[in-house]
Amino acid sequence: MRDNQEDLHLFNVRLPQDSIGQLFSITIKNGVYETIQKQTDSAMLHGAKISKLSISDLTEQNVIDVEGRYLLPSFIDIHTHLDKAFSLTSVPNRSGTLQEAIRNYSEKAVSFSEHEIKERVRKAALQSLSYGTTHIRTHVNFELDINENLSLSHLQAVLEVREEVRSNMSIQVVPMFSYLSSRPKKQMEVIEEALSYGVDGIGGAPHLSPTSKEDIDFIFQLAEKFGKFIDLHVDEQDDPTICTIEHIIQKTKEYNYQGKVVAGHLCSLSAMDEKRAATIIEEMAGTKIGAVTLPGANMYLQGRDDRGIIRRGITRVKEFLNSGVEIATASDNVNDPFHPFGRCDLLQIGLLTAYTAHLGSESELQHLIKMMTETPAGFYGLKNHRVEEKVNASFVLLEGRDIYQLFANLSPSRFVYHKGRWVSGTTSETQFLMSEKAVGVGGREDGI
Template sequence: MADLLIRRARVADDAPLCDIVIREGRITAIVPAGIAETGETGAPDPAAGTAETGAPDPADPAAGTIDCDGRVVIPGLIESHLHLDKALLDREKPNPDGTLAGAIAVTGELKRGFTAEAVRRRARAVVEAAIGHGTTLIRAHPDVDPIVGLLGVDVLLGLREEYRGAVEIQVVAFPQEGIIKAPGTLELMREALHRGADVVGGCSYNEATLEDCHQHVDTVLDLAVEFGVPADLHADFADGPGDPRYALAEYIADATARRGLEGRVALGHMTSLAGREPEDRAAALKRLAAAGVAVVPLPFTDMHLGGRGDDTAVRRGVAPVRELWEAGVTAAFSSNNVRNAFTPYGNADLLDVGLFLAQIGHLSGPADLARVLAMATTDAAAVVGVADRYGLRVGAQADLVVLDTRAVADVLLDRPVRTAVVKAGRVVARTTRATELALATRSTA
């Protein structure tokens, strides 16, 4: 019997409605609407375009059923870069000058007063908001440094278990304050990985010299090899490559390839790319693509902190998304921070972030918007290493979102209610909204 039957779902605008059958947390069939209830055999999978082997059982009366009535279903959204430990700090102390240096300084000061209880409370609020907005996986970057120690990592490891049935949390050991510049950080990162952190992080530009930045990158990637985990670095986060510490794309690509880490390294921000000359930028993107290094623009933060020194022709400061696509670089986007010194905005809604990215990136029309949506779903799954068990296809884990819109092309534009959020075949969130218009009676004359 099916554990959950999702009826009359729209999964593609050029295909008929379908039924999605879920058993034991996985999608076992995607068939034309009505087939799952009749138990007919040999039904095609309209999403994959191939015949389904083994027809679904008729829906069991006791099984859960969601009748989409033509609403869109997409794979679960993936927050591929989120700082839960530093969320919701803006009310405690905002960034005085709006710069990256100011954000790091303010947050460093606030971290000295962190308690496990406070970090847990703020992180929970954002995790639960993200779940309600359709997020089924979060890659979280808690700070690891001599200021805060492993407090953030320990809290996030606990939340990873607490929310396991509702959202998957990958914990990154992130050295925000640098490694060489902050003695003792390397030992803390090692301990974080021994305690169960899933990913080794980096902040390649936050060192005193270019040589130290290179050592930072090499240290992070060596830890990735040693512990058998992916690496996820903050890199090239400036308006341009004038300071060589913010022009490390090629170095990171080559260091990744030398260690055989292709497909296991992601770079957040990478705003300096937008400030490079076109031919130089194209060469850097080619190197990143060849090394299988993913890029994750963080548009809320990148736009807010970037261009602060420009008084005319203010730069947008976001990695060039269309060029990433054209170069074959795997790309996602994410919220990064929620209401703190780095980003005083946001509510952990990836569809809001995606619409903003489209607006500032000159991305429009059905093809572009579909690709932007993929950056928060299938492409993000590749970035965080779950592509083999993810997606709207037979055999994938049933992480799905039912949206209150009836065209896939309109998902970003409509900012739809998340009617239901499904994690591993179980409904973990529902949202309903009703609007009643009180209009004066129109004249029929």
């Protein structure tokens, strides 16, 4: 096997921020980008072609021709629900509404064993890795109203899988706490016990509570007490009068929590009038509250009561971009009652984001790539998650001759490098599915 201390040389590499047709040679030493250089037409480089290599073959090679593939920083999926993934067969949603999804999942939660939760988390995490995601932030249901022990055991199951996969990928765990202002002392003790388990942040969906302001107050108190960041589901509604983000902005200022708060969804922002929305976006920029758009689930769940022209449901992506608010895109739910589709592929989510937010120019698509890499990396607490000399190398190789083809074809092959080694490699799905190994263990649902 190739020594990890030996240099890794990649050539015929494309980088999205550079002009079409330009190829690069990259040298990696000890898991760090040593050199990134433009190739000239006269460059005569020879090495193993990546299309001919399996993941086991890759570890034996130190000079690799990537055949014009794009090299992107590995994906950061900053808003997921690994514990719910692939639960649709157990928890159907006949109406397709958010309300039924919440109700049905909560009613069924008591029947889910720790083993089942672990299987879902593991499957979704490994499938995400196979598509190029090396860091995931997962929100975890905390079913305190059903059973205190159940809440803790399901959370513990997620944390155990986090440790299982640590050598290949990183998972941040954010339990979702609800109705904090009305909890009795005993239940608050359970919540504080959960926060002592090694979770990374505090989550919730305060807009669903009749006492949303008081609940938000408690969330900030807990975050300060335990030294956690805050990542909330915010205003996932069509109703423009539902606007908890304003109180979140206020508390962020009071607690000096700038740069430590992330707001996902923000659907009602698109339903309200332009002036009010612009004011909120400007205040979010001033308080450095990060935003996350979830196009898959939001398009599916929102606008259910609309007639005629049906709203897309997503937040004001372009307005955030133009106002200097850091905004990421993420996969949210996969194959569960909240979103029956998806495949843990952030490039697919990027395509949905491009459609719904009208991001189509070359510069907009380059920024869209940042919404899946550099921007969520900042929310995650990662520094220098980009392709640059003297920076840790964590990347995914994808097929595509230009940036439009990158999103149009969704690259059936992916090769993922992280922590100084190759952690995943998949060839063309078309070629793979013609073989007898169409179903595998771990990795993607299709066996890849």
